[in-house]
Amino acid sequence: MKRTYLGEFEEIVLLTVAVLDGQAYGVALTHEIIEQTGRSVRLNQIHAALQRLEDKGMVKSEMGEPTAERGGRRKRLFSVTAYGRRTLQEIQEVRASLWHRMPNPLNPAMSL
Amino acid sequence: MKTNPHRNQSGESPPQWADRLLGWFCTPHKLEEILGDLHEEFAYQVDRVGVQRARQLYVQEVLGFIHIFPSKQTTDSVFFTFLLHPDMLANYLKIALRTLWKNKVYSGINVAGLAIGLAACLAIGLYILDEFTYDRFNTHYDSIYRIVENQKQASGIYNVAVTPGPLAATLTKDFPDVLQTTRVGRWSGALTQGRKAVEADNMFFVDPAFFSLFTYPLVLGNVNNVFLSPDEVIISESMAERFFGTNWASTAILGKPFKLNSDHTLTLAGVVKNPPEHSHLQFDVLLPFKYLEQYDEWSMKWNSNSYHTYIRLRPETNLVSFTDKIQLQIKRYANESGTTLELQPLRDIYLKSTFDFQTDWGKRSNMLYVRIFLTVGLIVLLIAVVNFINLATARASQRAREVGVRKTIGAQRSSLVVQFLGESFLLTSLAVAGALLLMQSLLPLFNSLSDKSLTLPYQDVRFWFFLLGLTVFVSLLTGLYPAFFLSSFRPARVLKGVFTIKTGQTFRQSLVVGQFALSIVLAIATVVIYQQLNFIQTKKLGFDKSQLLYVRLKGDLRAKALAIKQDIQRLPGVANVSTTTSNLVDVMNSGTIEWQGQTPKDEFLITNMNVDADFMKTTGMSLAAGRNFSAQITSDTSSKLGSYLINESAAKRMGWTPASALGKTIKFWGMDGKVVGVLRDFHFRPLRVVIEPFIFRFRPKDYYFNLLIKTQPNAVQRTLSDIGSVYKTYDATFPISYGFVDQDLNTQYRTEQRTGQIVLYFSILAILVSCLGLFGLTTFTTEQRIKEIGMRKVLGASVSSIVTLLSKDFVKLVLIAILIASPVAWWASKIWLQDFVYKIDVEWWVFALVGGLSISIALLTVGFQSVKAALMNPVKSLRSE
Numbered sequence: 001m002k003r004t005y006l007g008e009f010e011e012i013v014l015l016t017v018a019v020l021d022g023q024a025y026g027v028a029l030t031h032e033i034i035e036q037t038g039r040s041v042r043l044n045q046i047h048a049a050l051q052r053l054e055d056k057g058m059v060k061s062e063m064g065e066p067t068a069e070r071g072g073r074r075k076r077l078f079s080v081t082a083y084g085r086r087t088l089q090e091i092q093e094v095r096a097s098l099w100h101r102m103p104n105p106l107n108p109a110m111s112l
Numbered sequence: 113m114k115t116n117p118h119r120n121q122s123g124e125s126p127p128q129w130a131d132r133l134l135g136w137f138c139t140p141h142k143l144e145e146i147l148g149d150l151h152e153e154f155a156y157q158v159d160r161v162g163v164q165r166a167r168q169l170y171v172q173e174v175l176g177f178i179h180i181f182p183s184k185q186t187t188d189s190v191f192f193t194f195l196l197h198p199d200m201l202a203n204y205l206k207i208a209l210r211t212l213w214k215n216k217v218y219s220g221i222n223v224a225g226l227a228i229g230l231a232a233c234l235a236i237g238l239y240i241l242d243e244f245t246y247d248r249f250n251t252h253y254d255s256i257y258r259i260v261e262n263q264k265q266a267s268g269i270y271n272v273a274v275t276p277g278p279l280a281a282t283l284t285k286d287f288p289d290v291l292q293t294t295r296v297g298r299w300s301g302a303l304t305q306g307r308k309a310v311e312a313d314n315m316f317f318v319d320p321a322f323f324s325l326f327t328y329p330l331v332l333g334n335v336n337n338v339f340l341s342p343d344e345v346i347i348s349e350s351m352a353e354r355f356f357g358t359n360w361a362s363t364a365i366l367g368k369p370f371k372l373n374s375d376h377t378l379t380l381a382g383v384v385k386n387p388p389e390h391s392h393l394q395f396d397v398l399l400p401f402k403y404l405e406q407y408d409e410w411s412m413k414w415n416s417n418s419y420h421t422y423i424r425l426r427p428e429t430n431l432v433s434f435t436d437k438i439q440l441q442i443k444r445y446a447n448e449s450g451t452t453l454e455l456q457p458l459r460d461i462y463l464k465s466t467f468d469f470q471t472d473w474g475k476r477s478n479m480l481y482v483r484i485f486l487t488v489g490l491i492v493l494l495i496a497v498v499n500f501i502n503l504a505t506a507r508a509s510q511r512a513r514e515v516g517v518r519k520t521i522g523a524q525r526s527s528l529v530v531q532f533l534g535e536s537f538l539l540t541s542l543a544v545a546g547a548l549l550l551m552q553s554l555l556p557l558f559n560s561l562s563d564k565s566l567t568l569p570y571q572d573v574r575f576w577f578f579l580l581g582l583t584v585f586v587s588l589l590t591g592l593y594p595a596f597f598l599s600s601f602r603p604a605r606v607l608k609g610v611f612t613i614k615t616g617q618t619f620r621q622s623l624v625v626g627q628f629a630l631s632i633v634l635a636i637a638t639v640v641i642y643q644q645l646n647f648i649q650t651k652k653l654g655f656d657k658s659q660l661l662y663v664r665l666k667g668d669l670r671a672k673a674l675a676i677k678q679d680i681q682r683l684p685g686v687a688n689v690s691t692t693t694s695n696l697v698d699v700m701n702s703g704t705i706e707w708q709g710q711t712p713k714d715e716f717l718i719t720n721m722n723v724d725a726d727f728m729k730t731t732g733m734s735l736a737a738g739r740n741f742s743a744q745i746t747s748d749t750s751s752k753l754g755s756y757l758i759n760e761s762a763a764k765r766m767g768w769t770p771a772s773a774l775g776k777t778i779k780f781w782g783m784d785g786k787v788v789g790v791l792r793d794f795h796f797r798p799l800r801v802v803i804e805p806f807i808f809r810f811r812p813k814d815y816y817f818n819l820l821i822k823t824q825p826n827a828v829q830r831t832l833s834d835i836g837s838v839y840k841t842y843d844a845t846f847p848i849s850y851g852f853v854d855q856d857l858n859t860q861y862r863t864e865q866r867t868g869q870i871v872l873y874f875s876i877l878a879i880l881v882s883c884l885g886l887f888g889l890t891t892f893t894t895e896q897r898i899k900e901i902g903m904r905k906v907l908g909a910s911v912s913s914i915v916t917l918l919s920k921d922f923v924k925l926v927l928i929a930i931l932i933a934s935p936v937a938w939w940a941s942k943i944w945l946q947d948f949v950y951k952i953d954v955e956w957w958v959f960a961l962v963g964g965l966s967i968s969i970a971l972l973t974v975g976f977q978s979v980k981a982a983l984m985n986p987v988k989s990l991r992s993e
Binding site for chain 1: 144145146147148149150151152156172173177
């Protein structure tokens with residue numbers, strides 16, 4: 001396969017990391033994803049996904065500032081790497097071209 | 113309740129036990145961010161759904177994380193290596209203890225052998241350390257030097273440790289680098305205080321700087337103003353105790369009058385602390401050098417060498433240029449021909465003093481023996497280490513399955529190496545503990561062997577560090593090869609059973625050969641040393657040392673020597689008596705001689721002693737030419753033109769044959785005389801050195817210092833008491849001091865005897881440890897071949913044929929070892945024998961003897977197991993399977 005396989009959940013996490021633009025960390029990502037998708041997401045799932053993404057080289061991370069509600073602990077801030085960005089673009093392109101080639105586009109208004 | 117430092121803003125905190133749970137299961141480097149997120153989420157949930165629900169959610173989240181990271185082991189190996197996981201370590205330890213216990217015999221052999229080797233090494237280490245601590249108590253240890261001379265004489269260059277008296281003063285005057293100097297001259301005599309008289313063991317003349325140059329502190333007296341006048345004396349603590357009793361310190365003894373040899377009165381200026389045992393200078397009475405200058409003009413002359421000169425240099429002195437500068441100091445003042453000066457650092461004095469003419473009277477040892485002991489100790493250790501390697505690799509087949517299984521499950525080679533190294537570390541630690549126990553019980557024996565008082569320095573931290581280092585080093589030495597050997601097995605082959613004991617056999621065999629070669633070298637060395645010692649004891653010295661005793665004459669008895677001699681001569685048990693200036697054990701007097709036909713610049717030192725006409729009869733020496741001294745011939749005893757007896761070496765040195773020497777004129781110590789007789793050469797020095805020229809004078813009017821008495825055989829004890837009572841009529845104050853010439857001559861070889869004994873014990877140890885290893889190896893191989901033996905027996909093999917079969921291989925190895933060891937031993941013996949001018953030849957039968965002995969010992973070791981195996985009922989070994 002040309003590129004590393006990216007799961008659907010991973011893709012969402014990666015996109016959210018891109019959306020949050022430098023302010024992405026465990027709790028923020030969880031809340032954002034819950035808000036945007038309505039799924040019930042658990043912290044540990046986010047952490048596992050981030051770990052996988054980091055292993056694949058799509059995100060990179062650094063330790064941020066400590067805050068009081070974290071009990072003085074630092075947070076790990078994630079950002080999308082160039083490779084991650086390109087992967088997202090490729091997925092977008094593949095989807096766009098597939099949508100484009102659909103002879104009978106799934107238009108809800110028309111299907112009725 | 114404890115306050116939680118991490119309590120969040122709303123004042124509520126998540127359950128601590130959940131945090132702790134997470135701490136156990138989560139990788140530490142992730143813990144911070146995860147806990148942070150969890151706490152932040154908790155704070156958010158508290159606001160949203162209340163504390164109770166938030167706590168529930170929190171626990172759920174934590175459990176979720178535990179689900180993700182099931183163990184601490186993650187892809188991240190920075191923090192956790194599989195190798196050092198506590199579970200694995202526990203497993204290694206368990207397996208190690210099980211194998212140890214399962215193979216009690218081998219483990220026992222390994223640990224015992226190693227313990228013996230380590231104990232030997234420790235003992236030797238302590239000995240050598242002790243040798244190197246000599247004189248280190250001195251504060252200025254690094255900047256003290258002794259001035260020694262290189263005397264260039266026609267017969268060669270001689271190194272002497274003595275220098276002229278005036279030298280020290282010129283050194284201080286000419287060289288600003290010299291901070292302090294002291295001369296040390298030897299004297300002997302007895303001190304009297306009131307009615308008590310004590311003969312000093314070691315009496316030195318020293319300069320006032322002696323006490324501060326060296327670190328010999330005064331217990332009583334002021335170090336700044338002692339020895340400024342010539343009539344003072346300083347005694348050691350032990351001497352003070354002998355004179356004034358144990359509580360001398362509480363009585364006012366300073367200023368008390370002493371008499372030296374009952375003529376000169378001296379006042380007590382101080383009491384010096386007893387010189388430490390580790391001091392090359394040992395003394396109990398010190399006299400000011402000024403005293404000597406008053407009574408002995410030679411002490412102020414440049415052409416007499418009698419004193420050690422010690423200097424203390426500025427620490428920053430450039431030694432090379434300083435040595436250059438002082439080299440010609442004697443020439444500058446005395447015009448002496450070819451005598452140059454050199455510096456001998458204090459650190460070298462005890463171990464590296466080899467001077468001619470016995471001019472060094474300090475306590476001394478020999479670097480050669482330090483090296484010999486070091487080698488011997490290391491050899492014993494090496495043999496023990498080889499045992500370990502041998503048995504570990506031989507038993508490889510037993511561990512092979514384990515290795516195979518471990519590898520199949522996924523063990524890295526590195527973790528196996530660590531496992532086996534760990535096992536050898538465990539065994540070595542046991543052995544070190546055993547060695548300490550051994551040392552503890554055998555140290556007294558070793559101390560009496562080595563004539564030292566060594567103790568294990570338990571309270572010294574460095575000692576423990578050394579032990580730790582030793583353990584690590586030895587376990588690496590013993591463990592590395594087996595670890596790499598065992599961990600190299602291919603699991604597929606091993607588990608299929610395609611593994612034979614043959615693996616590594618050549619290596620093991622060469623180790624056995626090496627081991628036995630080393631033991632045989634030691635054994636041959638022992639035999640050679642004992643042969644040489646025996647040679648020394650039985651060598652004809654040119655005089656008869658048996659039943660020859662000497663009596664020291666002290667003080668005014670020296671003038672009455674002839675009268676005492678006559679009285680003793682009358683005793684029934686006495687064969688002959690002679691008055692002399694020396695006791696034939698350490699003849700110290702020497703001087704330069706001039707002779708008829710001497711070429712200019714050709715000069716040499718000749719050793720001298722004054723005797724009387726009965727000397728030859730008493731000692732049993734014989735003439736090569738001419739006649740003995742006679743009391744009837746007036747020229748013999750005349751102080752104008754005297755007569756001399758010389759030895760053959762002296763005649764040869766002056767270019768004469770014994771016959772042609774007769775009637776020649778010579779001048780010794782400024783007195784002309786004729787040679788009337790030439791004595792056959794005799795040994796007046798240890799057999800290490802060649803016989804030197806000797807000259808006898810007959811001076812009945814001078815002082816005699818000794819009586820040489822030849823007693824009748826079998827009457828020694830009674831005669832001794834008779835001599836004692838005669839002596840008492842002349843001197844009631846001092847007890848008689850006497851000695852036997854043969855005994856005293858023997859003590860000159862004490863170092864050699866000691867070395868012989870130590871090497872003997874160590875070679876026994878070496879052979880013992882080698883045999884231990886051989887025993888283990890045989891036990892193992894016979895066990896491996898137990899089925900083969902059973903089959904052979906069933907098919908009709910006799911016991912003897914089986915024993916031969918099993919022993920043959922080992923005997924072959926020992927034979928090879930003998931072949932290798934013989935030339936090495938021969939070479940080593942030659943080196944040691946170089947120390948002696950008169951020595952044995954190393955003969956072939958020594959090699960044959962030791963070789964035969966080691967083969968029989970090896971056969972005994974191997975044979976025991978072989979016979980046991982051969983006698984076994986074959987049913988037993990063949991039944992199972």
